[in-house]
Each structure stands twice: as C-alpha cells, then as structure tokens.
Amino acid sequence: xxxxxxxxxxxxxxxxxxxxxxxxxxxxxxxxxxxxxxxxxxxxxxxxxxxxxxxxxxxxxxxxxxxxxxxxxxxxxxxxxxxxxxxxxxxxxxxxxxxxxxxxxxxxxxxxxxxxxxxxxxxxxxxxxxxxxxxxxxxxxxxxxxxxxxxxxxxxxxxxxxxxxxxxxxxxxxxxxxxxxxxxxxxxxxxxxxxxxxxxxxxxxxxxxxx
Amino acid sequence: xxxxxxxxxxxxxxxxxxxxxxxxxxxxxxxxxxxxxxxxxxxxxxxxxxxxxxxxxxxxxxxxxxxxxxxxxxxxxxxxxxxxxxxxxxxxxxxxxxxxxxxxxxxxxxxxxxxxxxxxxxxxxxxxxxxxxxxxxxxxxxxxxxxxxxxxxxxxxxxxxxxxxxxxxxxxxxxxxxxxxxxxxxxxxxxxxxxxxxxxxxxxxxxxxxxxxxxxxxxxxxxxxxxxxxxxxxxxxxxxxxxxxxxxxxxxxxxxxxxxxxxxxxxxxxxxxxxxxxxxxxxxxxxxxxxxxxxxxxxxxxxxxxxxxxxxxxxxxxxxxxxxxxxxxxxxxxxxxxxxxxxxxxxxxxxxxxxxxxxxxxxxxxxxxxxxxxxxxxxxxxxxxxxxxxxxxxxxxxxxxxxxxxxxxxxxxxxxxxxxxxxxxxxxxxxxxxxxxxxxxxxxxxxxxxxxxxxxxxxxxxxxxxxxxxxxxxxxxxxxxxxxxxxxxxxxxxxxxxxxxxxxxxxxxxxxxxxxxxxxxxxxxxxxxxxxxxxxxxxxxxxxxxxxxxxxxxxxxxxxxxxxxxxxxxxxxxxxxxxxxxxxxxxxxxxxxxxxxxxxxxxxxxxxxxxxxxxxxxxxxxxxxxxxxxxxxxxxxxxxxxxxxxxxxxxxxxxxxxxxxxxxxxxxxxxxxxxxxxxxxxxxxxxxxxxxxxxxxxxxxxxxxxxxxxxxxxx
Numbered sequence: 001x002x003x004x005x006x007x008x009x010x011x012x013x014x015x016x017x018x019x020x021x022x023x024x025x026x027x028x029x030x031x032x033x034x035x036x037x038x039x040x041x042x043x044x045x046x047x048x049x050x051x052x053x054x055x056x057x058x059x060x061x062x063x064x065x066x067x068x069x070x071x072x073x074x075x076x077x078x079x080x081x082x083x084x085x086x087x088x089x090x091x092x093x094x095x096x097x098x099x100x101x102x103x104x105x106x107x108x109x110x111x112x113x114x115x116x117x118x119x120x121x122x123x124x125x126x127x128x129x130x131x132x133x134x135x136x137x138x139x140x141x142x143x144x145x146x147x148x149x150x151x152x153x154x155x156x157x158x159x160x161x162x163x164x165x166x167x168x169x170x171x172x173x174x175x176x177x178x179x180x181x182x183x184x185x186x187x188x189x190x191x192x193x194x195x196x197x198x199x200x201x202x203x204x205x206x207x208x209x210x211x
Numbered sequence: 212x213x214x215x216x217x218x219x220x221x222x223x224x225x226x227x228x229x230x231x232x233x234x235x236x237x238x239x240x241x242x243x244x245x246x247x248x249x250x251x252x253x254x255x256x257x258x259x260x261x262x263x264x265x266x267x268x269x270x271x272x273x274x275x276x277x278x279x280x281x282x283x284x285x286x287x288x289x290x291x292x293x294x295x296x297x298x299x300x301x302x303x304x305x306x307x308x309x310x311x312x313x314x315x316x317x318x319x320x321x322x323x324x325x326x327x328x329x330x331x332x333x334x335x336x337x338x339x340x341x342x343x344x345x346x347x348x349x350x351x352x353x354x355x356x357x358x359x360x361x362x363x364x365x366x367x368x369x370x371x372x373x374x375x376x377x378x379x380x381x382x383x384x385x386x387x388x389x390x391x392x393x394x395x396x397x398x399x400x401x402x403x404x405x406x407x408x409x410x411x412x413x414x415x416x417x418x419x420x421x422x423x424x425x426x427x428x429x430x431x432x433x434x435x436x437x438x439x440x441x442x443x444x445x446x447x448x449x450x451x452x453x454x455x456x457x458x459x460x461x462x463x464x465x466x467x468x469x470x471x472x473x474x475x476x477x478x479x480x481x482x483x484x485x486x487x488x489x490x491x492x493x494x495x496x497x498x499x500x501x502x503x504x505x506x507x508x509x510x511x512x513x514x515x516x517x518x519x520x521x522x523x524x525x526x527x528x529x530x531x532x533x534x535x536x537x538x539x540x541x542x543x544x545x546x547x548x549x550x551x552x553x554x555x556x557x558x559x560x561x562x563x564x565x566x567x568x569x570x571x572x573x574x575x576x577x578x579x580x581x582x583x584x585x586x587x588x589x590x591x592x593x594x595x596x597x598x599x600x601x602x603x604x605x606x607x608x609x610x611x612x613x614x615x616x617x618x619x620x621x622x623x624x625x626x627x628x629x630x631x632x633x634x635x636x637x638x639x640x641x642x643x644x645x646x647x648x649x650x651x652x653x654x655x656x657x658x659x660x661x662x663x664x665x666x667x668x669x670x671x672x673x674x675x676x677x678x679x680x681x682x683x684x685x686x687x688x689x690x691x692x693x694x695x696x697x698x699x700x701x702x703x704x705x706x707x708x709x710x711x712x713x714x715x716x717x718x719x720x721x722x723x724x725x726x727x728x729x730x731x732x733x734x735x736x737x738x739x740x741x742x743x744x745x746x747x748x749x750x751x752x753x754x755x756x757x758x759x760x761x762x763x764x765x766x767x768x769x770x771x772x773x774x775x776x777x778x779x780x781x782x783x784x785x786x787x788x789x790x791x792x793x794x795x796x797x798x799x800x801x802x803x804x805x806x807x808x809x810x811x812x813x814x815x816x817x818x819x820x821x822x823x824x825x826x827x828x829x830x831x832x833x834x835x836x837x838x839x840x841x842x843x844x845x846x847x848x849x850x851x852x853x854x855x856x857x858x859x860x861x862x863x864x865x866x867x868x869x870x871x872x873x874x875x876x877x878x879x880x881x882x883x884x885x886x887x888x889x890x891x892x893x894x895x896x897x898x899x900x901x902x903x904x905x906x907x908x909x910x911x912x913x914x915x916x917x918x919x920x921x922x923x924x925x926x
Contacts, residue, residue, distance in 0.1 A: 023257060045261055049250035049252070049260075050259075053258075053259050056254075057256065136441050137441070170872060
C-alpha cells in the first residue's frame with residue numbers, strides 16, 4: 001500500500017510538472033524544432049510568432065527575446081520584399097535590445113546585434129555603404145572580444161566573403177574564419193538549455209563555396 | 212495500480228476535452244487581402260497560431276473564461292477582441308489597418324537630391340558617381356546626368372536650371388570651396404579637383420536650399436568627407452593617364468588616408484589626336500591628406516589638406532588673324548585646408564563648426580604678357596541644431612568669409628595691379644516643424660553683411676506633405692544672392708550682388724528601390740551684371756541692369772528593382788530661359804542652354820563573370836549661337852545640331868587570377884562617334900569681309916580610359 005501511495009504521489013507530481021512548470025521548456029523545444037525544420041518564409045513567420053508568444057508570457061527570460069530577434073533576422077534571407085525586410089530587422093533590433101536589458105553583456109546578444117547590422121547591409125549591398133561600415137565595425141569588435149565563438153567567426157567570414165576583393169575582402173580572406181568556425185562548431189555544445197548554437201549549416205555552405 | 216493509472220489517464224483526457232476550445236478565422240487588411248504570417252494569440256498565454264497563405268488560422272486552447280484574442284502583423288496596428296471560451300469552437304475574423312507610425316516621415320525634397328541617408332535616399336548614392344559610365348570618375352560628370360542639369364561638353368562644370376557654371380557652389384563638410392575645378396582655358400573641358408573617393412555623402416540641390424548656405428544663385432553641392440577608416444590598406448591605381456597611391460591607416464579612435472596622384476595626358480595625346488594643339492599636355496599632381504578622429508560626446512573631428520598643381524601649354528588659335536597659333540602657358544597651384552568638428556554639447560543640441568583656408572594661384576603666360584591671379588580666402592562657420600521635441604528643430608548659426616583677390620598684369624613695358632578685398636558675415640536661422648509624420652515645414656532667413664557690397668536679407672521657406680505611404684508633394688521658395696565674379700569686382704566696387712528667386716513644386720513617388728519625381732520650377736533673376744566689352748577697364752561700365760528668368764520641368768525615374776542586379780535612371784529636363792546680362796545686345800537664351808536634355812544611365816552587375824557593366828546616353832537639343840553676319844535682331848537665334856553621346860564602361864574583378872585584389876576598368880565615351888558641335892566662335896575674315904563661324908568641338912570624338920586598381924591590406 002505504501003508503494004501505491006508513493007507511486008500515486010509520483011504520478012501526480014509528474015503530471016503537474018508536465019502540465020505546469022515545464023510548459024516553457026516544452027514550448028521552447030517545439031519552437032526550436034520548428035525553427036530547425038523551417039524552409040520558407042511562412043515557416044519562419046510561424047516560428048517567430050511562437051517565440052514572440054513565449055517572450056510575452058516569459059517576460060523575464062532573455063532567451064525567448066533573443067530568439068525572436070534571431071528569427072526575424074534569419075527571416076530576411078528568405079524574403080524578397082526589401083521593405084518588409086527592413087521592418088523585420090526593426091523588430092529584431094527591438095527584441096535584441098529587450099534581451100540585452102534582461103541579460104546585459106552577453107556575448108551571443110552582441111553577436112546577434114552584429115548579425116542584424118550585417119543583414120541590414122545585405123538588403124541592398126550595392127547602395128548601403130554606411131551600413132556596411134557599421135556592420136564591419138560591429139563584427140570586428142565581436143571577433144576581437146570573443147575570438148573563440150564560432151558565430152562571431154562565421155559573421156566575419158561572411159562579411160569578408162561578400163566584400164569585393166579590391167576593397168580588401170574576397171574568399172581568400174574569408175576562408176580562415178570559416179575554417180576556425182568549423183573547428184569551434186564541433187565543440188559548440190549548448191552551455192545550458194536552449195543556449196544559442198546556430199550557424200553550423202551556414203558555415204558549411206560558405207566554406208564549401210570557398211574551396 | 213492499473214485502475215489508478217487508467218483513472219489518471221481518464222481524468223487527464225477528460226480535463227483536456229472539457230477545456231479545449233477551437234478558435235479559427237481569417238486575417239485580412241482593409242482591402243480584404245489576406246495577411247500571411249499574422250500572429251493570432253490569446254493574451255498572456257502560450258496559445259496561438261500563424262495565419263496561412265490564405266490568411267486563415269486555427270488553433271485550440273485550454274484556457275477558459277473570457278479572454279483577449281490578439282491579432283498582430285508587422286507594419287499594422289494590432290487588434291484585440293474579447294472572446295468567451297465556453298463554447299467548443301469560435302469563428303472570429305480580423306481586419307488590420309496599416310500602421311502610420313511605421314511610415315517613413317515626409318521629407319523636404321523640393322530641389323534636392325540627397326545621397327547620404329541610405330535608408331531614405333534612393334536617388335543617388337556615393338558609389339553611383341564612380342560607376343556612371345559618362346562620368347570618368349568625376350563627381351560633376353555623374354551629377355550632370357541628374358535632371359535640371361545641362362550637358363555643356365566644352366566646360367565640364369554644372370549648369371543648373373538656366374544658371375551659369377559660377378552659380379553652383381561646392382561645399383565640403385559645410386565649408387565653401389572657392390576653386391573646386393582644375394583651371395582650363397575657354398573651350399577645354401575641366402574636371403573636379405577632388406576625387407569622389409574622399410566623400411561618403413553627397414547632397415545636390417538644384418534650388419530652394421537651406422538658409423545655412425549663401426552665395427549661390429542656382430545650386431549647392433554638399434559633400435561630406437569619409438569617417439574613420441575601417442582598416443589599414445594601400446591602394447594603387449594605374450591608368451592610361453597616370454598613377455596614384457594611397458595609404459590608409461586605422462588607429463583605435465582615429466585614422467588617416469594619404470593619397471598621391473599624378474597624371475600626364477601627353478602619352479595619350481600622342482596616340483589619340485586632339486582638336487586643340489598642345490605644346491605640353493596637362494600634367495597634374497594631386498595630393499590629399501585626411502585625418503578623422505572620434506572625440507567625446509559622440510564628436511567627430513575631420514581634417515582635410517589638399518595640394519594640387521597643374522601645368523600645361525596650349526597653342527591657341529589666333530581667330531580671325533592670318534597668324535600661327537599663339538602659345539599660352541597655364542600654371543595653377545591650389546591649397547585647400549579645412550577642419551570641421553561636430554559634437555553634442557547638450558543632449559539635444561548639436562554643434563557643427565568649421566574653418567577653412569584656400570589659396571589659389573594661376574599664372575597665364577601669353578607671349579610677353581603674364582597674368583598672375585592670386586586668390587586667398589578663409590571661412591569660419593558655426594551652426595547649432597537644437598531639437599525641442601521630435602517635432603520642432605531649430606538651426607542657427609553664423610558664417611564669416613574673407614576674400615582677397617589680386618591680379619597682376621605684366622607686359623614688357625607695363626605692370627597693372629587689380630585687387631579686390633571683402634569681408635562678409637552672415638547670420639542664419641531656420642525652424643523645422645513637423646506636426647505629424649505627414650507634414651513638415653521649414654522657415655528660414657539668412658542675413659548677409661558685406662563691407663564692400665550691399666547687405667541682404669533672404670527668406671527661405673519649404674513645406675512637404677505626404678499623401679500616402681509612397682507619395683508626397685513638396686514646395687520651396689527662397690531668395691538667393693551671390694556676389695558678382697572677381698573678374699568684375701576687380702574693376703569696380705559699385706556693384707550689388709546678383710539675385711535669384713526660386714519657386715519649386717515637387718511630386719515624388721517612392722516604393723522600395725523605385726523613385727519617380729517631377730519637379731516644376733520658376734526662377735527669376737535680378738541685378739545681373741551687364742557691361743560693354745570694349746570698356747572693360749572703366750569702372751562705370753559695370754552695372755546691375757541685367758535680369759532674366761528660367762522655368763521648366765524636370766522628370767526623374769530610377770529603378771533598382773525591376774532588373775536583377777541592375778539599376779537604371781532616366782532624367783529629362785525641359786528648360787525655357789532667357790536673360791539680359793553681360794554684353795548681351797538682346798534678351799536671349801545664353802549659348803549654354805538647350806530646351807531638352809535627356810540622360811539615361813544603366814548599370815549591371817554580372818556575378819557569374821564578376822563584371823560590372825555601365826552605360827550612359829545623353830541627348831541635348833541644339834544650343835543657341837550668334838551669327839554676327841546677321842543683324843542684332845538675330846542675336847543668339849541660331850541653334851546648333853542636337854548632341855548625342857553614348858558611353859560605356861566595364862570593370863572586371865581579376866582577383867581569382869592574381870591572388871591579390873585587382874580590378875580592371877575601362878571606359879569609352881561617345882562609342883558611336885557622333886560628330887558633336889557645342890557652338891560657334893566667330894572671327895572676322897578680311898578677305899571675304901564677313902565673319903567666319905568656327906565650330907567648337909570636343910577635344911576628340913571619343914575618350915578612352917583603361918585602369919587597374921590594386922588593394923593591399925595587411926590581413
């Protein structure tokens with residue numbers, strides 16, 4: 001009988017845990033899973049809505065805010081409309097600032113900020129010279145501060161890759177950064193649950209292009 | 212145990228069944244079009260969905276009672292609706308309205324082409340200057356493809372809306388540049404002294420500009436120099452006319468760029484025959500030093516030092532005399548130094564201050580006569596901007612300008628000195644008021660004091676109204692004064708400034724990378740200088756009796772959207788202008804201006820072959836000239852034939868072959884070889900007892916340029 005009681009308590013507890021406390025984790029996990037399987041703009045819109053919803057409930061957690069900013073940024077690479085890309089990045093900017101207020105001086109947040117600047121430039125590479133300078137500065141800074149972060153190295157690689165070689169860019173200059181990022185990605189385990197670890201595929205895509 | 216587990220499962224599913232409500236519906240905009248990817252959610256819960264491609268959404272929720280259902284979409288106002296979750300299913304639809312606050316605010320664009328703020332300005336970007344085919348890397352060459360500009364092939368300067376070249380003034384970081392062009396004789400086209408690579412921002416105004424700028428009748432060109440460089444590098448350029456080297460060094464909060472450039476047209480002239488005969492082709496040395504440093508309070512301090520020297524000997528035809536060409540030697544040295552500083556002195560007041568010095572010396576040697584011109588100018592300027600709120604902004608400041616001009620004429624027997632000195636001070640203030648994102652006004656006034664000329668008060672007004680997300684109207688009015696040129700002031704001190712009034716109405720449509728604008732204007736000229744050539748040295752010869760008008764319509768369309776990796780713009784200007792000025796015998800259209808000007812510029816980046824291809828086409832209808840064999844009634848009544856020029860350029864990234872970044876660049880102007888005539892000079896022929904008309908032609912039918920640009924960086 002005693003065993004029964006323990007079992008019942010355990011069951012009730014697990015039930016409560018499943019439906020209560022872990023809702024955040026469940027929702028985050030499902031949003032991240034959807035993010036990993038996203039292929040087109042509509043998928044990303046769904047995911048970003050999901051993260052935004054989580055961030056509205058979990059007002060004091062920085063990660064949902066971070067991911068809203070991240071997905072709005074990634075989304076711009078699947079969108080052809082320059083105007084809505086700028087709007088998405090305005091939104092990304094808003095959320096990266098929210099995340100920073102919740103978690104000041106976080107390296108991933110600084111890197112995301114640099115990523116947003118870079119994406120701003122890619123909306124119109126032919127015409128956004130000032131934005132280019134701004135993003136180059138931000139990226140150089142995160143690489144200097146966090147030389148062992150694979151995402152910082154990836155961004156630096158991308159920046160050089162798309163910079164015309166007569167201005168000091170080109171694939172030869174980008175390659176070492178993709179190489180370094182590749183190495184760093186192999187040990188890039190999430191430090192804790194849901195901690196940012198994106199970029200592996202993008203890095204592979206670019207390092208293949210550099211060969 | 213089994214029973215218990217079963218019980219738990221039943222309880223669990225029972226709760227779920229009981230508490231679940233299905234919510235579905237549709238999200239559309241006010242026109243009934245579906246909004247794809249809108250977020251629909253129950254406030255303060257995890258439950259929600261995203262609308263699909265048809266705008267439909269559907270989800271289930273376990274929340275109960277009365278809740279708020281929110282629909283939100285990027286760029287639209289969110290809508291909240293109360294729902295009662297007692298039913299099993301709810302069907303609810305949303306109509307979302309576009310959010311005005313995400314509108315870009317209206318901009319005062321009448322008369323101006325802004326090329327600095329990247330998100331807003333889609334009109335002309337700094338890079339466009341370098342890549343415009345007909346420009347051959349010259350700032351002024353690229354700007355002349357914009358509407359309102361007249362192509363004047365034998366000059367190379369800007370002629371804006373019926374205004375002569377001297378009516379356009381160039382400013383660098385807010386400071387006036389007294390001699391922005393290389394010195395060339397009449398009929399030989401010049402180009403800008405400063406490389407477009409020095410600047411990252413260009414604002415070109417064809418009228419109605421701010422009270423901050425004075426001393427320009429028609430137009431101002433505002434160039435802003437580069438900020439702190441991004442990295443260390445060395446640039447080398449080798450081109451068919453010369454070579455250049457520049458070194459850029461970046462420090463933590465500052466950086467410099469030093470550039471040296473040498474060009475000599477002699478080898479080129481040896482290969483490609485020129486219309487003019489040169490004893491010594493133009494040989495030019497350019498050097499610039501730029502230093503930029505960040506200072507406290509978001510401040511930035513920029514220094515530019517430029518030295519430029521130019522030498523040439525031309526054999527100038529002795530029109531109308533049966534004599535060999537006379538050799539004329541030209542020597543020009545120019546120094547321009549400026550320092551400008553900006554910073555926030557309080558949270559909402561920004562100060563911009565600058566000081567500049569300019570020294571320009573020209574020696575023209577003509578047989579045994581030498582004309583020695585020396586111009587020294589200095590400027591000090593302070594401008595403050597205070598923002599009282601995001602709706603009200605006030606700009607105020609002062610400007611001091613000192614000018615000293617001295618001309619010495621030396622012949623074997625005689626020496627004549629002509630001088631002109633002036634100190635001019637100005638105060639300006641301007642209030643900008645934007646009651647909403649759709650409406651903006653600017654009221655300004657500029658007062659100028661001069662110790663030799665008349666004092667002036669000049670009002671300036673502009674307004675803009677946004678009709679909808681993509682289109683707006685703007686209007687500008689202003690009075691603009693400019694002191695007469697040194698060539699008159701050296702003889703007399705009795706002249707007043709010349710004056711122009713501008714009235715401009717502008718409509719602009721902008722959507723993504725497409726811009727369409729139409730601008731109509733009317734410009735009235737007063738107090739223009741008149742004289743009789745024969746009495747050149749008599750001081751009473753110069754009067755302010757001239758007047759005139761210019762009116763027209765400028766149309767501009769730019770599209771960077773339709774063609775992938777391509778970009779093109781079309782400018783068309785219609786101009787009607789007449790004046791009585793200088794030595795005119797009748798009220799007439801000056802020789803520079805034609806009724807129709809058309810430019811088409813096209814650029815294409817082809818990534819597959821790492822090439823950039825550019826093309827530009829310019830057409831201008833015939834320009835007036837005077838046939839002195841006819842009576843004065845026919846003064847400037849004849850027209851030259853139309854002008855046509857198709858230029859192309861091509862650049863190729865050679866890096867994959869050379870391992871270091873190298874770009875190959877080539878351009879050819881007037882590919883079709885059109886025989887263009889700019890106008891006619893006349894010369895009296897004593898044999899026929901009549902005037903001969905001598906056509907003014909380009910220096911060569913085509914101009915070729917080949918260049919290699921190499922970049923070395925230490926990374």
